[in-house]
Amino acid sequence: MSLKPKQVNFDNVWQELKETVKQVLTMANVPTSVWQDRFSDVYSLCVAFPEPLADKLYFETKQFLENHVQNMLATQVAPPDRNSSERKNILMNYYKAWSEYSKGIEYLNNLYSYLNQQHIKKQKISDADIMYGNASPDNQELMEIGELGLDIWRIYMIQSLGDELVAHTLEGIKEDRMNGIDSKYVEVIHGVIQSFVQVQGYKKKGNLKLYQDLFETPMLNESGKHYRNEAAKLLQRCSVSEYMEEVIKILSDENRRAQRFLDSSSVTKLRKECEERFINDHLDFLYSECKEMVSQEKRKDLRNMYIILKPIPDRLKDLLKQTFLDHIKNEGIETISTLKGENIHIQFVENMLKVHQKYQKLIADVFENDSLFLSALDKACASVVNKRINERQPCRSAELVAKYCDSLLRKSKTTESEIDTKLTNSITIFKYIEDKDVFQKFYSRMLAKRLIHEQSQSMEAEEAMINRLKQACGYEFTNKLHRMFTDISLSADLNNKFNSHLKDENIEIGINLSIKVLQAGAWPLGPTQAAIPFAVPQEFEKSIRMFENFYHTSFSGRKLAWLHHLCHGELKMSYLKKSYIVTMQTYQMAMLLLFESCDSLTCKEIQETLQLNDETFQKHMQSLIESKLLTSSTENFERDTEIRLNFDYSNKRTKFKISAALQRETPQEVEHTMNAVDEDRKLYLQAAIVRIMKSRKILRHNALIQEILSQSKVSFTPSISMIKKCIESLIDKQYIERTPNSGDEYSYVA
Amino acid sequence: RSSFKKPIVLLNGNTNNMGDIITTVKEPQQVSDNTLNQLFEEYKDRNEDAILSEGIVRLCKDLGYEPDDFAILVLAWLLDASQMCRFTKSEFIQGLQAMPADTIDTIRERLKQKIEELKTDSEMFKQLYRFTFRFGLEPDQRILSINMAISLWRLVFTNHTPEILESWLNFLSNIQCRGIQKDTWNMFLIFAETCDINQYDDTEAWPSLFDDFVETERLKQSQRAADATANHSTNKDSETNDIL
Numbered sequence: 001m002s003l004k005p006k007q008v009n010f011d012n013v014w015q016e017l018k019e020t021v022k023q024v025l026t027m028a029n030v031p032t033s034v035w036q037d038r039f040s041d042v043y044s045l046c047v048a049f050p051e052p053l054a055d056k057l058y059f060e061t062k063q064f065l066e067n068h069v070q071n072m073l074a075t076q077v078a079p080p081d082r083n084s085s086e087r088k089n090i091l092m093n094y095y096k097a098w099s100e101y102s103k104g105i106e107y108l109n110n111l112y113s114y115l116n117q118q119h120i121k122k123q124k125i126s127d128a129d130i131m132y133g134n135a136s137p138d139n140q141e142l143m144e145i146g147e148l149g150l151d152i153w154r155i156y157m158i159q160s161l162g163d164e165l166v167a168h169t170l171e172g173i174k175e176d177r178m179n180g181i182d183s184k185y186v187e188v189i190h191g192v193i194q195s196f197v198q199v200q201g202y203k204k205k206g207n208l209k210l211y212q213d214l215f216e217t218p219m220l221n222e223s224g225k226h227y228r229n230e231a232a233k234l235l236q237r238c239s240v241s242e243y244m245e246e247v248i249k250i251l252s253d254e255n256r257r258a259q260r261f262l263d264s265s266s267v268t269k270l271r272k273e274c275e276e277r278f279i280n281d282h283l284d285f286l287y288s289e290c291k292e293m294v295s296q297e298k299r300k301d302l303r304n305m306y307i308i309l310k311p312i313p314d315r316l317k318d319l320l321k322q323t324f325l326d327h328i329k330n331e332g333i334e335t336i337s338t339l340k341g342e343n344i345h346i347q348f349v350e351n352m353l354k355v356h357q358k359y360q361k362l363i364a365d366v367f368e369n370d371s372l373f374l375s376a377l378d379k380a381c382a383s384v385v386n387k388r389i390n391e392r393q394p395c396r397s398a399e400l401v402a403k404y405c406d407s408l409l410r411k412s413k414t415t416e417s418e419i420d421t422k423l424t425n426s427i428t429i430f431k432y433i434e435d436k437d438v439f440q441k442f443y444s445r446m447l448a449k450r451l452i453h454e455q456s457q458s459m460e461a462e463e464a465m466i467n468r469l470k471q472a473c474g475y476e477f478t479n480k481l482h483r484m485f486t487d488i489s490l491s492a493d494l495n496n497k498f499n500s501h502l503k504d505e506n507i508e509i510g511i512n513l514s515i516k517v518l519q520a521g522a523w524p525l526g527p528t529q530a531a532i533p534f535a536v537p538q539e540f541e542k543s544i545r546m547f548e549n550f551y552h553t554s555f556s557g558r559k560l561a562w563l564h565h566l567c568h569g570e571l572k573m574s575y576l577k578k579s580y581i582v583t584m585q586t587y588q589m590a591m592l593l594l595f596e597s598c599d600s601l602t603c604k605e606i607q608e609t610l611q612l613n614d615e616t617f618q619k620h621m622q623s624l625i626e627s628k629l630l631t632s633s634t635e636n637f638e639r640d641t642e643i644r645l646n647f648d649y650s651n652k653r654t655k656f657k658i659s660a661a662l663q664r665e666t667p668q669e670v671e672h673t674m675n676a677v678d679e680d681r682k683l684y685l686q687a688a689i690v691r692i693m694k695s696r697k698i699l700r701h702n703a704l705i706q707e708i709l710s711q712s713k714v715s716f717t718p719s720i721s722m723i724k725k726c727i728e729s730l731i732d733k734q735y736i737e738r739t740p741n742s743g744d745e746y747s748y749v750a
Numbered sequence: 751r752s753s754f755k756k757p758i759v760l761l762n763g764n765t766n767n768m769g770d771i772i773t774t775v776k777e778p779q780q781v782s783d784n785t786l787n788q789l790f791e792e793y794k795d796r797n798e799d800a801i802l803s804e805g806i807v808r809l810c811k812d813l814g815y816e817p818d819d820f821a822i823l824v825l826a827w828l829l830d831a832s833q834m835c836r837f838t839k840s841e842f843i844q845g846l847q848a849m850p851a852d853t854i855d856t857i858r859e860r861l862k863q864k865i866e867e868l869k870t871d872s873e874m875f876k877q878l879y880r881f882t883f884r885f886g887l888e889p890d891q892r893i894l895s896i897n898m899a900i901s902l903w904r905l906v907f908t909n910h911t912p913e914i915l916e917s918w919l920n921f922l923s924n925i926q927c928r929g930i931q932k933d934t935w936n937m938f939l940i941f942a943e944t945c946d947i948n949q950y951d952d953t954e955a956w957p958s959l960f961d962d963f964v965e966t967e968r969l970k971q972s973q974r975a976a977d978a979t980a981n982h983s984t985n986k987d988s989e990t991n992d993i994l
Contacts (some may be wrong), residue, residue, distance in 0.1 A: 701955035720953045721961060728957055731933045732892065738933065743940050744955035 005049040013041050014060055021061065024111060025068060025104035035111070054119040058115040058142060061112070065149050069156045072097050078161060091168050094161065095188045096154040098195045101153060109146030116144040131230035141443060147202045153201045154210070162214050165192055169215070170222050172259055190261050197263050209263055216266055220273050223254075227277035235282065240289040247278045264287055271311075279308050287319050294323045303366045310370075317372065324588050324639075325376040328359050334385030345403035352429050356381055378432070385432040393672060398435045401426060402442035409447075409462060410455050419461055426466050431483060436473060437715040441673050443469075444481055445524045451488050452516065452566050459489075473714060483522035491516040509543040511569075517551070517560070524676075525563065534564050537590045563615075573629075577651055583657040587612065587620040592629065595645045606637040627658045633719045685718055685726040693748040785852040786843045794839075801837040813861070814855050820908035821861045827881045828864065834885060869909055876939060882906045883935040895928035896922055903938075912942035914967075921963045934959050947971070 020038045023030050046054040077093045109116065118140075143151060158165075172189045175181050196211040234246050254274050258267040279286065285306065293301045309317050335351040347699060359377050367373040385397045404426055408419050433439055450456045466485060470478040495514055502509065518525070536544060548560055567586040571593075584592075589608050594601060607617045621637055624630045628649055633642040685708065692707050693699060701705070708723055726747070730736050739745045793805035801809065810817045813825075829845030831837055851857045855894075867873050886894050887903045894902070900919050907915055916936075934957040941960055947968065952961040 702953075705953070721958055724955075724958045724961070728931065728933060732931050738936075738955075743937060 003043075003047075005047045006044065006150050007050070008044050008048040008053065010045065010048075010053050010056060013045060013058070017041050018060075018064060021064060021108060022068070024107045025065075025101065027104055028099055028306060039111060039114075042112055046115055046119055052119075054115060057115060058119070061145060062148060062152070062541065065152045066156065069101070069152050071156055072101065077157070078164075086262065090161070090164060091172070091188055093166060094157075094195075095191045097157075098153075099191065101149075102195070102198065105146055105149035105153075109144060112145040116146075144202075150199045150202065156269040158196070158210075158214070160197065166218060167213050169193055169261075170219060173219070173257070174222070176225070176257065176261075178498060186260055193261060193263065208263070211263060216263075216269070219228055219262070219266070222267060223270060224273050224277055227274055228281075231278050232280060235285065240286060241298075241301050241304070243282075244286070244301065245307055248304060248307055250274070250278065271682075275311055279312060290320055290323050291427075292318075294327045297362070299362070299366055306367050306370070321372055321376045324373060325380045327728070328355065328377060328380035329383055331355055332380060333387060336384060336387075337389060343399040343407075346407060348400045349426055349429050350582060352381070352385065353425050355384075356428060372508070373490040381429075382432040382434070385429060386434045388626075394438075395435065398433050398438035399431075399442050399670065399673075401430050401433060402446060405443065405465060406446040406450070409457055409465065411457050414457075416458065416461070419457065420464070423461070423465050423468065427472055430469075431472055434717040435677075436477065438674070438677050440477060440715070441677050441680075444484065445669075445673065447481060447484060448523050448525065449736060451484060452518075453568070459485075477715065480522045480524075483519060483727055487518050487522065488516060494551075498547060502546070503552055507546060509546055511540060511543055513543045513547065515539075515547055518563075520561075525566070532565055532616055533611050534587070534590075534611060535609065536562075536564075537593045537610075539593055575645070576647065578650070578654055580651060581655045585620065585658075587616060588658060591620060591624060595630075597649075600642055602639065603637045603641045603643060606643065623658055629658075681716060681718060681722065682726060684712065684715075685723055686730060688712065689723075689726055689730055690735055690748075696748070698745060698747045701746065704746060782852065783843070784804050786846055789846070790839055790842050799839050799961075801842060801852060806835060806837070818905065820905060821865060823885075823905055824861055824864050824868070824883065825857070827878050828860075830881075831885060833889065840983055844910065852933065865909070879906055879937060879939050883930075883932055893931050894935065895929050896927055899930040899935070907942075914945075914947070917967060918942075918963060919939045921966055925958070925962070930959075931957070933957055 019040055020030060020034060022028075022556070041055070045057045046052055055694060077097050079091060085736050107215060119316075136222075149627070152598060169189050169192055171290060172181060172185065176186070193211075193215060196215055197208065198208050200207045230250070234243055238246060251271070251274055253269070255271060258270045262270065275446060290296075290302075290305070293305065305320060307322060330354050332352065335355055336348055339347045341347075359380075360374075363369060363373045363377060386395055390393045405423060408414070408422055408426075414422075430436075432441065444658070447462070451464070456462050463485060466481045469481070494517060498513070498515070544562070551558070551560060564586045568583060569586060569589050571582050571584060571589055573582060587610075591606055603617075603621070607614075610617075612620075621630075621632075621643070625632050625643075628646055631644050631646050688708050688711050689704065692711075703728070704725055708718070712718055727736070730745075731738070734749055736746045737749055739747045751803075790801070793801045793809050795802040795805060806822075807817055809823055810819070813821070815821045826834075828839075828849060829837055829841045831841055846852060846857070849857070849860045851860045868878060882902050882905070883894060886898050900922055903915065903919060937957050937960070941956060945956075945960075947964055950956075950960075950964045952964065
């Protein structure tokens, strides 16, 4: 066979070609050799000499296809004289015809591939033309044979039969909704529907338009009507709980139905329609029992409610969320308002944790950990934790959580791992506290006591907790805590060095000394207590001097101040029948040491020797009398009251401790802490205002307030009135001023 | 809010007076330093080169005003006096030149004129108002004592008294307070002119003293309302008793 162009008799060739075309379209058997001959016939027509006959071939083929389809319509699919039972078969007939034709046309497209590629592609409008709108849609363009065939089908078959077909498919879907139909029929309906898509499938733009206009819109309308009716029927007989179950079932049925019948582009649309009619239209009904469901924690109903409402825009879920939030809040307030007794702090944290864990689990089980509900949980917990039980008093939560941590970190019989878990959990509650600075104040005071009096369960636990706080609030927040902690570990080192120094120099100081050097700025020890006058007993005088000398050789610039009220010591008593080792505070020890050389002294003598003030003397003498180590001649300590050493003292234990009156938390101390917090806050706010104004120069009142609120959020939430007072005092001090002519704008005074 | 409108009504009733004033005043273009010096010498303190209390009392008497009259505050403002009970020579002479006035009669007429202008010109009044705070300060102080503030507020608002002035002054005399800051003083003018107790928002830029004031006022209001309903209900009770 030659590829060279030659003269061809069109009519002869077309006669043969036409036969094969017909065979291909009707899916008859075409031998390979014939197929190949016809293939080259197409070629030779296209390249014919002297005139290429491609246009003629295209025209003839188009003519042929038009006749073929019209013929199919009239004979196979919808004969003009069909009776009503045949009418019913129209879907079946159409489907058969379409299956045959669509496949046939595909093959035909292959047969004509030379024409398609060489002749038509050249004249086709390029993609770019379509993109930039150069092509008018009516352009009499040539189509590839496959496309041409589909277009002819659309024109002759679908345009005349479309509405009838759609009516029947909708009928079929309806039937499926009522009673279900067999899979064969489903396949037919699906095929018919798909033909509306496929017939335009070659189009680059708007290829779903026919499907949507012809079928989808009426389908959605019909379905909407159906849903509305069904919803009305359900409302008649169902409770909310039953209704939700039904709806969930319907939703999943409809989803499956959509996938079986429809083009995939319609699935979400139908689902949306379904949600609108069953859920959105009846929100009031659904919500009518929302409160009971939440308050009785009907998990199954809540779960269903969530499933149903999930696809609905957020605004509509608000009521469920709000109800849920209020419910948690109520339970939380109830659980913390009934606290009583000694260990309120433990009850507070653990009860709050119980509430939190319970609802966290519920949200996981029922609401799929939806962030909307998690944030509702957070809000509810925060409002409970920061609620003031009494309007007049500040919220105690920060103090309670700090105490809780203290009780865990103190020496106790609880196991390490249990302590660890509890502390980790306490962070959950800690995070809800608004007044984090209050927590910090209390925590650091308690930490100081634990470290100084060596009451910590373990240093690892202390450090781990500080790190947790750091993680939650940042370095600034735990800075001082870290420094306190470091002081203690440095002090251990220092004591070792001091002892080896004494050994090297061969100095005997007569007592065992353990000293903690604390940085004044980091420890919340208060300046007032440090100033108690005290004459150090000669027994420790030397050691103190030695240590000061030793310390100053290493750190010459530093000043040491002795905090005797925080010290304690062990005293061995050998004047009794048994010997005892007693742990006591420095002042008590100083008093007892005076009896080293005599058996009785007057109060006056003791107080003057030690130069103690009345309050300190009374308190510590009282505890020594109570311990029975000393006896007093009168009930109250007058100046000439005689204090005697009790030689009849006996105790079952040979090692014990005289209880320290100082260590209990007094209400004054709490108040003191709160005042200190208040002062700190004012300083913080003023500094923040100056900083902000310095960088912004001019700022409106509200913007300034917002800025300050966002900056202080990490450690506390200041009241607006407090911010205003700080602004006023800065205006008064002329750091800032109001801008002229505006009452609510400030400017920075450089 | 309407504190500036009221005087206008007053003013309309007095238009005859106004006309008289304007026609009878001579308008000296330039006042001679000599005359002013003589006038100053007349009231000057024996020992100091300034007019002190005694001289001011005489000056007031000659002008026909009590020393605590609003007009004298206006005079102090026009002279830009830096302290109470004291006009320095330069204040006195420069002030009168600016007025301008060189006799007791012309000073009196100028004062009357200014007082009329102050009734309608709110910007001018604001200047007088702000001056009053500075005028009332003790030397080297930044805040005004409560008692002084109360008298000065009464004085400066002689001609258009804001509705809330009395309850405000009453409030001040009942609280413990360090004194009045300049900002509070200045803001009170705006507060008195524009603020409505019921619409007041304590998160706005008002000085916090106003917050406390408004809270007290609201408390009083609600108490009054509660008393009213209580009375009402007791009346009702007695009515029902009567019916029974």
